[in-house]
Structures are given as structure tokens and as C-alpha cells.
Amino acid sequence: MNTILYIEDDHEIGQFLKDVLEEKGYTLIWLNSSHGYEAYIEQVDLIVLDIMMPGLDGFTIGQRIKEAQPNIPILFLTARTALEDKLKGLGFADDYVTKPFHPEELQARIEVLLRRFDKSSISEIRLRHLTVYLEEKRIINMHTGEEILLTDKQLRIFLFLLRHPNQILTKEQIYENIWKQPFIEGDKTLMVHIRYLRQKIENNPNKPEILETIRGIGYRIKQ
């Protein structure tokens, strides 16, 4: 399972979260302060950071880690709820959760981040009649046992949605991530690609079960 570095000065919160996350199967390294965090950077998959701490604050540490290791996702877990703090944090970090938090929500967000950074220890995902092998980027239809071949764009859309499970991705987000161009209102390109993608992965493309359309917002893959 994944290893998480957790920096938190409050003893009670720290102990509680350590227990919760370890119970879910993560290996947790919990530090009381930023002192000596560098030693663990190489071996962790994700970092959960508090902001207000004695010594260096979370913003500074987060920025330093991002500069040194841009591939490690950072999640702020903090009581700082001001808009500017959120913006400042999200300027370089990957998620921002405010206290008091729901432990399940935090865990879900950690899982999403790990997936997004391809750090998840899960190598295959089952989606109804599909099995997706993430590392090989292969999709097998379990009913027929055949591999489903997608075009480059279709695969990228599919994997992008899969990396954000249960999250609604807006048309802009998908389009801008795949095509690397600003989305123009009314553009039908994405819709067309989704239609062809559904023809390949859905049992009944007219009643999609895997790739949901959220009317007016975007698309989602529920897991």
C-alpha cells in the first residue's frame, strides 16, 4: 500500500488521523513539526500538510517539496479557511481540505490524488463488465474476454476520467486537458468523441452505465 507523510503539530488530531489512515491500510509517517521532513521525501507517495506549525509553515515546506519533487502530490489539511490561503495553497499544492474534516472525505481525496499521480497501488480497476489494467493501459471486456481498442484521444479521455473517479469533470476540464486548447462554448468535438467511446465500452451506448453524462456540467465515471 501507499506511504503517506503527515506533518501536523496538534497531537490529538495527528494521532487520530494516523489511526484512521493506518486502519485503511496506508503506511503513515507522522511528524510533529517540519523538522527533518527531508529524510522521508524519497520514500513517500503523498504528503498531508498542516499550515500553522511551529518553525517553518506549511506553505514554505510545501513549496520546497514541490520544487524538489513535483511528482509527489501535496494535500493541505488546515484550519486556515480564508480564501487567500486556499488560493495560495492551491497555487502549488494539489488539494486543500479544511478542518474540521470528514475522515471519509479526506481518505477519498487522498485516493483520488494517488490515482491522479499514478501512485495508486491499485493496478486494475473493475468497472461493471470492464477490467482496466492501468499500467498497461489495456481494457478487457469481461463478457467476451476481448480487449477493447480505443483511439489515442478516446483512451486519454477515458483514463483522465478514471484518474478522477466519482468526480464530475466539466467539459472545459476534459477538453483543455486532452486537446491542450481553451474550450469554446458550443464546441461539439468532445461530445462526438464521447459518443464513439461509449460505442466501444458500453453495453448499450444509448443507456450508458459506465460513462455518465451529468447534464449541463460534464461527465463522470463512477466506481
Next chain:
Amino acid sequence: MKLSTKYLLNIIASVFFFPIAFLGVNFVYYMTLTYIICYQSETHYEPGQLEKQWTNNIRNLKGKSNEEIISSFKKMKQYKDSHVIWMNNSGNVLFSTSPRFAEGKTNLTVSDAIQTLNQDDEEYLLLYQYLNGKEDSGYAILETPHSLIGTQWEVMRTKYSYLWFIAMLAVCSLFVFNSWMFFKKLHKRLIELQKHMTKQDENGMPKPLVIKQFDELGQVEHSFNQMVDKLRISRRKEQDEAEIRKNLIAGLSHDLRTPFTIIRGHTFSLRDENISEKGKHSLQVINDKISFIGDLIDNLSSFTLLAAGKLPIFKERSDILKILRSSLSAWYPIFEKEHFVIDIDLKEPIVWEVDETWLKRILDNIFQNIMRHAHSGKFVSVQTKRMNGRQVLLIKDKGPGIDTESENKGAGIGLSIIGMMLKQMDLECEVKSSSAGTLFIIYKG
């Protein structure tokens, strides 16, 4: 130098300047005339000489015939600038170069002649001489313009006197010009000062002036600079105080949140214990209240900052649909989990000048209110469309309405924040609330 000193010096200089200038002009004028006389002679008649000459000329004509006399008159080139008139005793004009005595005019009485001549007494010098001819006798009159009478010097002076007046006028204008320049300079500096006072730097503060002259205006500029300094100091102080207040609020909010996080942690741990349904329900209520207080603290700190105008705003033209979709993508699962009917219809593309984070905050507050207070309606609708020719954003629920006592009070502060934020982004908000639901209509004011 003081301005008043400068002004006095100007006045004194001009007072002294005038007589000096007068002398100077005269000197130059006479020098010029002398110079001209040396190189150019001007027609002039000295009165005694002229009379003597005229008497001689007439005497020489004595006893000659009319024809001879007239041809002699015609030959007298020395009188080319004067008029010669000869009339006989019976009043006939025998010869005339004057336009007033037509040649050949007859029967002129003595009084007629004298009257006509006297008319121009002012302008002309008249010399009468009785001429006894062979055929006719009468007065020969020489009519010479006064301006030609006198020494050459006097004649020249009269002729070029306009030059003297022009020179004097020029000198006087010089003084007027000097005074005008003095006030013009003052005027220019005042205008520049006024312009500078209205200019502001990026912090909305006037810039200090560079003082070039230490006169009264310089003192005003100096005072202005002092004022700017004071303003800067007080602005800095105000910013520091705002910073302190912000930090205080942030600190308080943090200190309140930490224990709530711990409480939530414990309620979470309790779930695994063997507790009754009633106990589980209590835990759920505690959890909900913790979230509620968390949001309330958030709203309170936002409200304080917003009311003091300390919440930073960065307005830019933004695609409202994009912001809506982004906000909705986060809220959709929450509504979905509570089995809401979600109706999203974003037909009308809208571009408004807004701060994206602010608008998201507004939407968050509205959706949170729906979640908390309109939960019973199990319905939320978000639309963009044209209504009465304007683009509107509609958010609707089927809850019990805002005025109804909700289980969770405290919607007030959330609504106030929505109102204040919208107002600062020049957006209008109409809220129509009844027992059948609440409708937010947001549009550009």
C-alpha cells in the same frame, strides 16, 4: 527669493526703466536722424530764407508779360512741394498749382480769396507778394506746407516722428511683457501644482513634489510633501492594523477549528463502538453541528473582512458557465447523495466581469443554504437564460422559503455575504421566497 521681493523688484525696475528707456530711445532716434541727414537731403524751407527768395523771384518778374511770368512760374522747380497762385486785381486766377484755386477762375472777390486761403492757415504757410506785370497786376501767393518749413533737422524730425512713437511703444510693451511673464510663470507653477496634486501612484497616493524654488510657492509644495508623508504613514498604519485584524481573525478561526476537529475525530472513533441507534443519531447531529459551526466561523471572518473592504477582489471578464460548471461539479455529488432532483440548464452563454473565487463563494453559500434549509424540497435548479432582454442566472429550490424558521438558523450572515459580494461585482440579486421555494435571480445591474 521671495515672490513679493521679486514682484517689488520688477516694479522698481520698471519705474527706473521708463526714464532711462525714454532717454535711450531719444538718443537712438536722434543718432539715426543725424545719420540719415548725412547721407540724404530732404526738401525743407527755412522761413526767412523762403520769404527772401520768394520776394526776389517776384521782383525779377516785374514788368514782364503774362506769358513770360507764367512760364517763369512753371520753371520754378524749387517750389515743387508748394503751390503758386497768381491772381490779378479784378479777381481772376491767372496761374495756380493749387487745387483750391482753379486756374482761369474769374471774378474772385478779395474776401473770397482771403477766406479760401485762411481755411488752410493751419496747414500752410502763405507768402503774399504783389506782382506788377506788363498786362496784369495782382498778388502772387506761395502756399507751402508747414511740415516743410524749418531747418532740415526739424523737417526730418517731423517726418520720422512715428519711428519715435513705435520705439517708445516697443519699450513700454517690453515692460508689460515682463510683468505678464512674471504672472505667467506663477500661473504655470500653480497649474502644475494643481495637476500634480490630483495625480496618484499605484497605491492611490499623491507623489511628493520636487521643489525647485524656495519661495512662497515652494513653501506650499513643501507643506504638500509633508502632507503626503503623513498620509503615507497613516495609510501604512491602517494597512498594518488591517493586517493585525486579519491575522487575529485567522488565528481565532484556527484556534476554534482545532478543537472541533478533535471532537469530530472522537465522534468518528465512536462509530466503531457498539452504540444504539439513538446514540448513532446523536453522533450524526454532533457531526452536522460541527460542520455548521465551521461554516459559520468561515462566514463570520469573511463577513468581517468584507465589511471592512479587506477581502481582495480581482475582477476580470469571465465565462460564467465555466465557473458554474466547476462549482456544480463539486456540489452535484452532494445533492445526488441526498436524492435531490437536479435540473441544470445552461442555455445562455454569459460573460460578466467578476472575481471567479468570489462567484464560487457566492454559489457555495447559496448551495449550502439549499442543502441546509431547503433540504425538504429535494430539488435544485440552475439555469442561465434571457429574461426581459437581460441575461440572468437563476437558482431555484423547493424548500420552505427563507422566512420560515429553519432547523438550522444562521442563513442571515450567508445571505449578507452573498449580497455584499454581488454588489461589489456590480451584480444585482433578486430573491423571491415563498413557502413553495426560493428563487435567486442574479443579473448585471
